[in-house]
Amino acid sequence: MSDYAKGLEGVIANESALSKVEGLEGRLSYLGYGIDALVENCSFEEVTHLLHRGKLPNAAELSSFEDELRGDRKIPEGVIEFLKGAPKDANPMDVLRTAVSMLGLYDPRAKVGEPDQEANRHVALSLVAQTPVIVAYFHRARQGLDLPPVRGDLSEAAHFLYLMTGEEPSAAAVKTLDIAYTIHADHGMNASTFSARVTIATLSDFYSAMTSAIGTLKGPLHGGANEGVIKMLKKIGELDRVDAFVEDCLANKKKIMGIGHRVYKVLDPRAPHLQKMAIKLTEELGESKWISMSERIATLMREKKGLNANVDFYSATVYYSLGIPTDLFTPIFAIARMAGWTAQVLEQLEDSRLYRPLTKYVGPATLSPVPPIGER
Numbered sequence: 001m002s003d004y005a006k007g008l009e010g011v012i013a014n015e016s017a018l019s020k021v022e023g024l025e026g027r028l029s030y031l032g033y034g035i036d037a038l039v040e041n042c043s044f045e046e047v048t049h050l051l052h053r054g055k056l057p058n059a060a061e062l063s064s065f066e067d068e069l070r071g072d073r074k075i076p077e078g079v080i081e082f083l084k085g086a087p088k089d090a091n092p093m094d095v096l097r098t099a100v101s102m103l104g105l106y107d108p109r110a111k112v113g114e115p116d117q118e119a120n121r122h123v124a125l126s127l128v129a130q131t132p133v134i135v136a137y138f139h140r141a142r143q144g145l146d147l148p149p150v151r152g153d154l155s156e157a158a159h160f161l162y163l164m165t166g167e168e169p170s171a172a173a174v175k176t177l178d179i180a181y182t183i184h185a186d187h188g189m190n191a192s193t194f195s196a197r198v199t200i201a202t203l204s205d206f207y208s209a210m211t212s213a214i215g216t217l218k219g220p221l222h223g224g225a226n227e228g229v230i231k232m233l234k235k236i237g238e239l240d241r242v243d244a245f246v247e248d249c250l251a252n253k254k255k256i257m258g259i260g261h262r263v264y265k266v267l268d269p270r271a272p273h274l275q276k277m278a279i280k281l282t283e284e285l286g287e288s289k290w291i292s293m294s295e296r297i298a299t300l301m302r303e304k305k306g307l308n309a310n311v312d313f314y315s316a317t318v319y320y321s322l323g324i325p326t327d328l329f330t331p332i333f334a335i336a337r338m339a340g341w342t343a344q345v346l347e348q349l350e351d352s353r354l355y356r357p358l359t360k361y362v363g364p365a366t367l368s369p370v371p372p373i374g375e376r
């Protein structure tokens, strides 16, 4: 085989039953359930159960799954000390990456070598439970605030909002974040999932795989795009400046964050859910100019380049409207995607093969003698 696919575009590297991304139709489903129906009918916890256990839970299964998740929220004291001592101006994605890596130091279940899937299933759940606590605690620590003990009476979305603000969140905010989590939970062989699978396929441990994934998600061409969107909207400032901004980006081949997708050639099916929430939230806040600017950018990019909005385009406005600081947008993506990353890594271990693609070598065609250092 010598086919060359830059960026592995179009290359199928594994089998997965977890999420189906239909790029030409603009459809996304998890284990045979469409994303729209899941958003309509299920909580993020139910979706996580679906991804981790392969089925939607009944009431009893959901209750014991939630108990396990909520019972796993406490993070080790050593990690708390790190969060308190980390530079206050550190990028929260860097802090999350390091803290998740540290979790592995405290977890004797984190084994390298022959995979113990039963132990891994528990590790996977701990990671889903502890990632939001890390993000919220760092956010509080960097403001010099106390770190309230974790609680067992709140859903994942409610608990994160509670820890972040120290206040009981509104039902509307919880619902909004819960939907955002569901929409972001899994997405085929995206770059960060690929990183996680590559790492675990060497039979490294779960925490190493998640550390790889977080580092990959951080980039502005992947999860980091949601932060880029709000920065872009603030830079443009007013609706009547959008056209000139887009013209300038296109003329100078600058990427517009939140637009375009490697797989979706039509509208990203996750975008309309976030768009709907963004319209409602910005109207409530009396700040509808952000959504008007977004809509104008999306229209221009569709007309001029045939490119559509992706998941990050409207999630940025949703998080902004919830009062979440910009640099926590990508960590929130990581919180949600932890459900998918861990499920994908569990699945990888069921039938694993080392990932080892080839390089098309374009260096010198012939060997040269190595000259002594004084003659180079």
Ligand SMILES: CC(C)(COP(=O)(O)OP(=O)(O)OC[C@H]1O[C@@H](n2cnc3c(N)ncnc32)[C@H](O)[C@@H]1OP(=O)(O)O)[C@@H](O)C(=O)NCCC(=O)NCCS
Residues within 6 Å of the ligand: 007, 220, 221, 222, 223, 225, 253, 254, 255, 256, 257, 258, 259, 260, 261, 262, 263, 305, 307, 310, 311, 312
């Ligand atoms: C997601 C993304 C990396 C996909 O990249 P890709 O499949 O490698 O596509 P390319 O970067 O090769 O783009 C193909 C063409 O569309 C253009 N394009 C793609 N996304 C663009 C964007 N966001 N703004 C402006 N032009 C864009 C490219 O300039 C290129 O144009 P050309 O053929 O005239 O040179 C890319 O669309 C992007 O950078 N988007 C912005 C970041 C983002 O929102 N990421 C989150 C993804 S969920």
